[in-house]
Amino acid sequence: SQQGEEDPQALSIQEGENATMNCSYKTSINNLQWYRQNSGRGLVHLILIRSNEREKHSGRLRVTLDTSKKSSSLLITASRAADTASYFCALVHQAGTALIFGKGTTLSVSS
Amino acid sequence: EPEVTQTPSHQVTQMGQEVILRCVPISNHLYFYWYRQILGQKVEFLVSFYNNEISEKSEIFDDQFSVERPDGSNFTLKIRSTKLEDSAMYFCASSLHSGANQPQHFGDGTRLSIL
Numbered sequence: 001s002q003q004g005e006e007d008p009q010a011l012s013i014q015e016g017e018n019a020t021m022n023c024s025y026k027t028s029i030n031n032l033q034w035y036r037q038n039s040g041r042g043l044v045h046l047i048l049i050r051s052n053e054r055e056k057h058s059g060r061l062r063v064t065l066d067t068s069k070k071s072s073s074l075l076i077t078a079s080r081a082a083d084t085a086s087y088f089c090a091l092v093h094q095a096g097t098a099l100i101f102g103k104g105t106t107l108s109v110s111s
Numbered sequence: 112e113p114e115v116t117q118t119p120s121h122q123v124t125q126m127g128q129e130v131i132l133r134c135v136p137i138s139n140h141l142y143f144y145w146y147r148q149i150l151g152q153k154v155e156f157l158v159s160f161y162n163n164e165i166s167e168k169s170e171i172f173d174d175q176f177s178v179e180r181p182d183g184s185n186f187t188l189k190i191r192s193t194k195l196e197d198s199a200m201y202f203c204a205s206s207l208h209s210g211a212n213q214p215q216h217f218g219d220g221t222r223l224s225i226l
Contacts, residue, residue, distance in 0.1 A: 003153070031212050042115075042202055042217035043154065050212060088154065092212075097142065097167050098156040099204075099215060 004032070004072075004089040004102035012108045019076040021105040023089030024069075030092045032065055033099065034074050037086045046074070046087075079109045113137040117203050117218035124193055125226055132188045132221045134203030143186045144204040144215060145178065147171070154202065160186065190223075198225045 004023040013019055023032070031050045035043040047063045049056050049072065055064050062075040076083055086106050090099040116135045124130045136143050145157040159166040160178050177189045186205075190197055200222050204215040 033214060035217075042219040043204075045214035045216065048212065048214050097159040097161075098144070098169070099146070099154075100156060101146075101154040103153045 003100045004091050006087070006089055006102045006105045008105060009103070010106045010108070012110070013079055015080055015109055015111045017079055017109075019079050019083070019107055019109070021074045021087050021107070023072045023074070023102060025072075025089075025091055026070060027091070028094050029067075030094045030096075032072050033090045033092070034061075034063060034072075035088045035090060035101075037088065037104070039085075043088065076107075079107075081109050081111045083107060084109045113216075115203055115205055115216050115218035117201075117221050119221060120219070121222045121224070123224045123226060126195055127192050130190050130193055130223065132190075132201050132203075132223070134186045134188075134218060135184050136186055136203065136205030137216055138184070140205035140207050140216070142166070142206045142208065142213075143178075143180070144206075145188045146202045146204065146217075147199040148202065148220075149196075149199045157188070193223075193225045195225050198223060 004025045007022045033048045034046040037043045049065045060077045065072045086104040088101050088104040090101045118133045143160045146154050148154045156169050158168040158172045175191045179187050200220040202220045204217045206213040206215045
């Protein structure tokens, strides 16, 4: 498929725990991006990782990319209740401008 | 921090009517996009726009849809004759450069309800 597929579909954790979400894809990509969507709101860009990069950090977020396995992971460390949201990976194909979104992972962080 | 703004937040329209959704992208951005999200489903790309023309469009973006940048600030999506299945959240986004290696900044969306 042209889109990324996130795993798991839903994740429930306690505050302070780490959350890991995975994204697998099948096509060649230019870059892979992670977005967050709070209920009823627009998408917020979290991290962009290029196809020649393996890991990126931003605050409590860590993203890895393995192009040989066509997979990426998003790690949120020391989660907070405010991290409760849906998280999406989005692919940009080598010739395109469009973001192709997966179905997302719904993260619930309870205090 | 600059934001993408969309109006209205909620639009209710009778089936068969025309609807225009409006967006004000971030002022120095050059690329503009529309996406939609049917309730409970994934976000789907509709169209990208640069230099007053469509750069890329999906299969969803058929002849019923059109986009326009009528002035220096607004970016609109028009649906000519709405159908029930057009009910969705419509998101506008903009980026400084092409989608390749650039994050896209999204508005909070317009909820379109077709009756």
